[in-house]
Amino acid sequence: MRYKFCAHCGAALAPSEAFAPQQCAVCGTWHFHNSKPCAGALVIQNKKVLLAQRGVEPFKGFWDIPGGFLEAGEHPEAGAVRELLEETGLEIRLNGLLGMYMDTYGEGNFYTLNVYYVAEVVSGTPRATDDVAKLEWFALDELPNEFAFEHEYRVMEDLKTCLFKK
Ligand SMILES: [Zn+2]
Numbered sequence: 001m002r003y004k005f006c007a008h009c010g011a012a013l014a015p016s017e018a019f020a021p022q023q024c025a026v027c028g029t030w031h032f033h034n035s036k037p038c039a040g041a042l043v044i045q046n047k048k049v050l051l052a053q054r055g056v057e058p059f060k061g062f063w064d065i066p067g068g069f070l071e072a073g074e075h076p077e078a079g080a081v082r083e084l085l086e087e088t089g090l091e092i093r094l095n096g097l098l099g100m101y102m103d104t105y106g107e108g109n110f111y112t113l114n115v116y117y118v119a120e121v122v123s124g125t126p127r128a129t130d131d132v133a134k135l136e137w138f139a140l141d142e143l144p145n146e147f148a149f150e151h152e153y154r155v156m157e158d159l160k161t162c163l164f165k166k
Contacts, residue, residue, distance in 0.1 A: 040067015055133035
């Protein structure tokens with residue numbers, strides 16, 4: 001990822017290494033290419049985890065962990081709760097941090113930092129909304145073979161370790 005123009009004044013930016021910070025020679029504004037923060041939740045019920053089939057590109061039709069990009073200033077906990085409500089219609093309670101996972105998005109255009117929590121349902125029944133095609137509960141030994149994003153395989157392995165420890 002590199003920008004061609006300054007987001008502040010519109011001047012052309014000098015070519016740079018991909019993902020290297022770029023400073024505008026005209027107004028001095030820095031352009032960083034930090035990983036974009038995302039948050040999601042592994043909602044557990046009856047020893048099954050709720051997964052979402054993506055209804056939009058990229059990876060339309062692949063299975064995914066409900067979650068999404070954080071908004072400006074939003075805490076990952078709040079983001080996970082908000083995304084789950086938007087995508088599944090469920091009100092959830094977070095029961096702890098599972099971990100943080102790096103990945104790329106959109107053909108490697110940018111990096112993501114994905115924060116995941118283990119959660120339970122407080123109220124509601126799963127209803128696919130927003131950019132989700134379908135929701136389904138999966139036993140941990142019968143997970144789908146294909147996930148949308150590479151890091152989600154690691155998340156599932158960590159989830160199994162986390163739940164089997166208890
Ligand atoms: Zn500028």
